[in-house]
Each structure stands twice: as C-alpha cells, then as structure tokens.
Amino acid sequence: MNAKHLILSAMFLCGLQVVAQKKQVAPAAQKKPTTQVAKNEDPQMLVIGGKPVSKSEFLSIYKKNNKEQKFDSASVKEYLELFINFKLKVREAEEMGLDTIASFKNELEGYRKQLAQPYLVDNEVNEQLLREAYDRMKTDIKAAHILIKCPQEALPKDTLAAYNKSIEARNKILKGEAFEEVAKKYSEDPSVKENNGDLGFFTSLQMVYPFESACYKSKAGDITMPVRTRFGYHIIKVIEKRTNPGQITAAHIMIKGGKELRGEDSVNVRKKIDEIYAKLKAGEDFAELAKQFSDDKASSRKGGELPSFGTGRMVLEFEKAAFALAKDGDYSAPVQTMYGWHIIKRLSKKEIGSFEELKNEIKTKVGKDSRSQKSKDSMLGKIKKEYGFSDNPKLAEECIAVLDTTFFEGKWKASSAKSLTKNLCKIGDKQYTQADFAKFLESHQTKRTKIDMRIVVTDMYKQFVDENLLAYEENNLGKKHADYRSLLQEYRDGILLFDLTDKKVWSKAVKDTVGLKEFYDSHKEKYMWDERVQATVYTCKNDSIANAVKALLNPPPAKKKKKDKDADKVLTESEILAKINQQSQLNLRIEHGKFSKGENEAVDKSGKNSGISPNMSIGKQSFFVNVEKILAPEPKTLSEAKGLITADYQNVLEKQWIETLRKKYKVEINRDVLSKLP
Numbered sequence: 001m002n003a004k005h006l007i008l009s010a011m012f013l014c015g016l017q018v019v020a021q022k023k024q025v026a027p028a029a030q031k032k033p034t035t036q037v038a039k040n041e042d043p044q045m046l047v048i049g050g051k052p053v054s055k056s057e058f059l060s061i062y063k064k065n066n067k068e069q070k071f072d073s074a075s076v077k078e079y080l081e082l083f084i085n086f087k088l089k090v091r092e093a094e095e096m097g098l099d100t101i102a103s104f105k106n107e108l109e110g111y112r113k114q115l116a117q118p119y120l121v122d123n124e125v126n127e128q129l130l131r132e133a134y135d136r137m138k139t140d141i142k143a144a145h146i147l148i149k150c151p152q153e154a155l156p157k158d159t160l161a162a163y164n165k166s167i168e169a170r171n172k173i174l175k176g177e178a179f180e181e182v183a184k185k186y187s188e189d190p191s192v193k194e195n196n197g198d199l200g201f202f203t204s205l206q207m208v209y210p211f212e213s214a215c216y217k218s219k220a221g222d223i224t225m226p227v228r229t230r231f232g233y234h235i236i237k238v239i240e241k242r243t244n245p246g247q248i249t250a251a252h253i254m255i256k257g258g259k260e261l262r263g264e265d266s267v268n269v270r271k272k273i274d275e276i277y278a279k280l281k282a283g284e285d286f287a288e289l290a291k292q293f294s295d296d297k298a299s300s301r302k303g304g305e306l307p308s309f310g311t312g313r314m315v316l317e318f319e320k321a322a323f324a325l326a327k328d329g330d331y332s333a334p335v336q337t338m339y340g341w342h343i344i345k346r347l348s349k350k351e352i353g354s355f356e357e358l359k360n361e362i363k364t365k366v367g368k369d370s371r372s373q374k375s376k377d378s379m380l381g382k383i384k385k386e387y388g389f390s391d392n393p394k395l396a397e398e399c400i401a402v403l404d405t406t407f408f409e410g411k412w413k414a415s416s417a418k419s420l421t422k423n424l425c426k427i428g429d430k431q432y433t434q435a436d437f438a439k440f441l442e443s444h445q446t447k448r449t450k451i452d453m454r455i456v457v458t459d460m461y462k463q464f465v466d467e468n469l470l471a472y473e474e475n476n477l478g479k480k481h482a483d484y485r486s487l488l489q490e491y492r493d494g495i496l497l498f499d500l501t502d503k504k505v506w507s508k509a510v511k512d513t514v515g516l517k518e519f520y521d522s523h524k525e526k527y528m529w530d531e532r533v534q535a536t537v538y539t540c541k542n543d544s545i546a547n548a549v550k551a552l553l554n555p556p557p558a559k560k561k562k563k564d565k566d567a568d569k570v571l572t573e574s575e576i577l578a579k580i581n582q583q584s585q586l587n588l589r590i591e592h593g594k595f596s597k598g599e600n601e602a603v604d605k606s607g608k609n610s611g612i613s614p615n616m617s618i619g620k621q622s623f624f625v626n627v628e629k630i631l632a633p634e635p636k637t638l639s640e641a642k643g644l645i646t647a648d649y650q651n652v653l654e655k656q657w658i659e660t661l662r663k664k665y666k667v668e669i670n671r672d673v674l675s676k677l678p
Contacts, residue, residue, distance in 0.1 A: 045673045048084065049091040049665035055673055058083060060486045076677060080669075086497065088661040093496035104495060111491045116474045119484060122378035126363075129371050133362050134355045136204035140311055141215045142240040144179060144197040147189040150232035153451045153459070166226040166233040173223055179237050188232070197237075203244055203311050205362070209371040211236070230370075244311065246351040250322045251286065251304035256295040256340040272585040273334045273341040280331060286345050288619060293586065295340065305347065318342060376466075383427075383469045391425030396437060396461040398422075400453045403441070407456070410447045414438040425465060427472045432464075440464045504657050509650040517638065519649045524635040527645060532594045534629040537602050539589040539621055545580060546615045546622040549588060552576050553612070553626075594631060603627075 046053040062079055098104055146169050150162035169186040173179050183197035204212060211234060214227040218238045226233040253276055257269035276293055280286060287303025294300035314322065321335045325346035332344040352358075366372055383389070402417045417438035425432050441460055478485045509516060520527075540546040552571050571579070573590060580588040595603040606613040606625040613625045638645060 043670065043673050045670050046084070046087070047666075047668040048087045049095070049667075051087075051091055051094070053087060055677075056482075057486065057489065059678060060483075061490065076674070080674070084667055085658050085661075086493070088658065088665055088667070089497050089500055090493045091665055092661055093500040096500070098496055098499055099492075104499070107495055108492055111495070112488060113474075115484065115487055115491065116477055119477055119481060120379055120470050120473060121372070121375040122382065123375075125375040125378045126366070126372075129366050129374060130359060130362050131355070133204045133366060133371075134358060136212070136216050137358070137362075138244050138352055139216070140201045140203050140242050140244050141238060142201045142242075143199055143215050144183065144195075144237045144239060145189070145199060145211075146179075146183045146187040146192075146197055146235040147231060148186065148226075148233045148235075149188045150228075151449075152230050153449075153455060155452050155455070162233050163226055166235050170223060170226070170235045173235070173237075179223075198239075200316075201240075201242070201311060205365045205369065206311075209369055244352050245323055246349060247308040247310045247353065248322055248349045249308045249347045250306055250325075251290060251302075251345045251347055252296065252299065252306060252318075253286070253290045253294045253304055253343045254296040254299075254340050255293070268585055269341060270334075273343065275584055275586050277334055277343055280343065284620070286331060286343075292619070292621065304345070308350075310352070315339075318344065322346065380466055380469050383473050387428035387469075387472065389425065389427050389469065391465065392423075393461060395422050395424050395434060396457060396464075397454070399434065399437060399441065400457050402438075403453050403456070405450065407441070407445050407453075408448055408450045410445050412442060412445055414442040417441075425468075427469060430472065432468060437461065437464055440467075501654075505650050505653045509646050509653055516646065516649055519652065520638050520645050523645075523648070526648070527636045527641040529631070529634055529636055530596050531633050532596050532631040533603050533606075533608065533627055534594050534631055535592075535603050535606070536626045536628070537591045537593075537600060538624050538626070539591070539602075540615075540623065541584065541587045541621065543615050543617075543622045545587050546624055549576060549580055550612060550624065552579065 042054045042056045044052045045055040045058050058080075061083065062076070066075070066079070093099065146166070148162045148166045148169070150159055154162070165186070169182050172182050180196040180198075183192050187197055189197070204216075206212075207215070208229045208231070210227055210229045214224050214234075214236055215238055218224055218236070220238050220241050222238050224234075224236040224238075227236060253273075255269050255273045255276075257265065261269060272293075276289055279289055290300050290304030294304055296304070299306055309319070309322075311319070313319070315337045317335055317337045321332045321342075322344050325332060325344070328346055328348055330346050332342075335342045335344060398420055399417060402420065403412065404416075406412045414435070417434065420434035420438060422434050423431050424434050424437055437460075440463075444460065444463070478488065538546065538549055540549060553576070555570065577588060577590065591600075593600075597604060601618055602616060602623040602625050605616050605618075605623075606627060608627065608630050610627050610629070613627065616623045616625075
C-alpha cells in the first residue's frame, strides 16, 4: 500500500469517503436503490468557478458524514465551508487539466470497476451463500484425501484417465485396503509423504468449494466418489465431525527465535523460556512476566493478551496448544513455532459468533472463493433476460479453423481471422461480431501448454460473452442507480484532490527544505523537550544481582600482593551482561536513554542526583539508575520533531492555498435552497 491510499480516507476536512486501499469499496456502494432524483427536484445549491453543484450532491455527502443528520443552521454552515474548500480544490484541478491525463483516467477506471462489483452479483444468491458458509462454520471436519492431478483444461482422454485412476483407488479402499496405504500409493498431493493424506480439522471457507461441499454432504466414515476441483480428482474420507470449538482469547509470552537458530543462540532461547516457565510454576503472575520478558511488544503491554481467534487463524502448533487448554487460567508448557517459543494462557473461550457478527468476514472470504461464481452466473442470467441477449455459439467455433500453435506461444494475431465477419451475439442494442471475438482471443492469449482448440474456443467464448454482458451492465449503472453515480463522483473528485493536494501541500512541505527550516526557526518554542535525565537503567533479578553489577561497574582497587593485572579492570557493558547472565538470561537488562518524566518509573524514582542510585524495587525486580546528566528544557531539533513540524507546515500551506483559491474562483450560494435543507 502506498502513501496515497493511506491518506485518501482522511484527507478531506469535510470527511468525503474515499478509499483507503485500492481493493476497499465504500460501504455505500453495497446498497442498490434504483430511484433517481428528477432534474426539476434537484436545484443548484452552489456555483463554484462557473461549475454548478446540485443539492443532491451536497446532501449525499453531508448525510454520509453526519450520521445523526441534524440540519441545524450552525452545523450546515460549518460543513458548507469545508465542502466549498474541497470543491475549490477540485475546480482548480479541473482548470489545470488533471482530469484529462491518462494516469487519472486509468486510476478512476480502476476504482469504477471496484465500485461496480456489488451491482454485478445476485444479492439474493449471495445471501444464500453467506448463510450456507455460516451454517457450515458451526461444524469442523477432519478428513483425508487422495488427489489425482488433472488440470481444468486437460483433454477429454486425460480427464477420463484421471477419473478412472481415482475410481481405481476408491475401489481398493472399499475392498478393505487401508486408506493410508492407498493414499501413499496413489495420491499426487506432495504432503502425503508426511500426513498419509490426513488434512486435519478444517471448517467452511478453508478448502476449495467443491471439496468443502463434498465433505459437508458426507457422513463420518464415508468414502466419496471422485470430486472434481481445479487441482484434479479427490477421493475423500470423512474421518470425524465435531462442533466448532469457537473462539478463544489467549495470552502468550514469546521469546523470539525460530527453528532456524542453531548452537548457543538456540540453547539460550530455550533456556530463557524454560526459566520463565519455572517462574510460572513457582506461582509468579503470568501478565507481569509477559510485561517483563515477552518479545511480542504489541501484546506484552497488555500482559500478553492476543485478539480472539478460531480454527485456522494461528500457526498449527500454537492453535493446537491453545485449544488443548481445558479451562480459563490454564497455561501450556513452552511451545515452539516458526516465530520462536511461546507459553500460552487461556483467558476465555466462547462459541462461534452470530451470523451478523461474522457476516462481513464471511462476505470477504466468499468474494475470493469459487462459490462466488454462483451469484455472478445468476446475475449474468438476469442481464441476458433484461437486455434480450441472443447468440449463435456455432459461429464462434468457426474460429477454430484460423487458430494455430502460435496461440499457445502468445503470438497469434486477430488478422488471421479477417475473413470472419458474421454477427456472433447481441446485447441490447449492441452487436458483437466474429472479428470482436478474434480481437478478444488475441488480447487474452497467454503462453500455455497446448490443449485441444475446441476446448480453448469454448472456454474463451464463454468468457467473451460474460465479460461483455457485465461491461454492458456497468455502462448502464449510472443511469439505474443514483447512489452509484454519486459515489463515483466522490471518487473522481477525491483522486483529483489527492493529486493536486500532494503537489501543493504534502510533497511541497517535504521538498521545501528552506521553507520548512524557516517555519521551524520561527516556531521553535512549540517543539520543546521537557526537562530530561540522561541515564542508564539497570534492571536486575534481585538486590543480590544489582549489588554484583554495581561491583563490576566500580571494582575496588587491586591489592598489590595479588599482582593481578586484571583485578581492577573495568569491564565493558557486553562483558558485564555475559558475566551476570551466565546462569540466567533473566538476571540483567541494560537500557540507555534520555528520559522525560513519566517515561521510565525507575528514572523517576531515582531523582535528579547524579551518579548511581540506591537499589529500588519495582514489582518483583530490582533496579538502579546511573544518572549521567540533567538536561534542561530545550527545543527539539528539526530532525527530532520533523513529523510534527512538517504536519504544521502543511497546515500553513493549506490555509494559504485556500485563500488563493477563494480569490481566484467566484463562489455563489443559493441561500433559498440552503435555507430549505434537507
């Protein structure tokens, strides 16, 4: 994700809802009202630089960003000013011709296609698919399979051979051979060497749809007939069905270090997690240990607590250990994953959420799954009926004669079909010819394995028809759906606004180093450090360790009798750590820094006296601090506060730009329309 898509959703003071990511469509696009506002009911509310803005456009955006929709004069007036600022920038972008450049058109087209997607599926069928997926999610299935590979574009004879081979494997199982043995002999799934075909537990939306459906339609112990997926034919044995264990909330203590660690590093990591585990067994608090020692800083601040998760959401070893915990408060022995070592504590467990709670998550997954084709196929049928679709597939087959092996090399030219000119199909008032299909074949060819040309043409013709049906409907969405038309306008304006604001404000503030420095020099007093302490903090297991560390920091003078040259040697920090942590990696941690009040409890307790402080107990650990210097309040340097300074400078540039635009473009407000809102 680039900076543009991070900023778009928050860039307008008036809150226009533009996408934050290329694949995220605004929620308003999910609804499909078909009514339109008649022109005589939609008066002009504004004219900005000669460009009119309708009442409906303003209301659409106002309502979207003011959920309570209170039309008191103060809030409308305030919002109107922000809206005018936005439209002034868009007007400037249009004046500069930014809406005519290829990059803008391409980006808007990309968003247009995204916005159109919710309108190009059968919502009724889609709802059924969501319900089906949810109902299946209530049950986990444990299954094993035998895969006989067969690509979707395989020749009929190869498809039949794969099918017969899968039947052969099934018959052997039915005659009494162990599934595992048949799997090892027949299955072409590489994982069979490790798992004998056993896939473990899974739930809905974790397997390809035909495979999932076969499992949910079968009983425990069943051996299915061959199931065709894009991978080939599967013989499936349903081993067990169980109620979905639901969601678990767990905490963990993690010590980084994956399975790739070797030698002393691996030993130290294991030793450290074992020491922490021993502390737990001795009765120490899990949350406190997580805060002190866990390398997962995001969760350690919360005592190790993680977001809730269900089947298939965590790496297998972690999930298995978490769900094996019998009751709240139980914790696991150290568990190794690809990320390191974990001790897992069960905090709570609940059953699978309601349909409404999970609907958005399910919708996202269904949209990426092959089952979504069902709602698309239903929609295609409706489009055909609405626009009176007619075709003659036999005319498409005439293209077989002009295709050759260059098609599989990606080098075939549509000019080879110049003799083919007949009408192939019709959608509404638009006719599509064999020549159009030939161009489609040329633009959609890829380097691929040679297959039967009849299969190529049949598959490509279906794709040709489907794409043109959807394109025809897309071109009519603006006429049929007022909310789609409004949303597309928002995206258009948003892209223009981003590009110009980036040029006039954001990038300018970053690149204008002279202006930024001048702004900083004039406002240094806004960016001040409070009084700080420059110090080193020593976190020790106990007072005994703390005293040992102090002795190493300030060794006593060597006695001459011993004639030991190293007796009064001052050890380096790394040498002190190695010596003190020889028996335990938890004995000592050292932290350097410049600390403001409230940033470090030990530094705050140590006071402002220079030198090494007395030992202090915080929790179950002992601390002491070496206060090196008290730093008086001073301005932060430009580099230390650059982000904040740049943001403030951008606000100044924005304000100056708006003032310029208000002088450049005349703004006319229809007060009569404004007074009668909504």
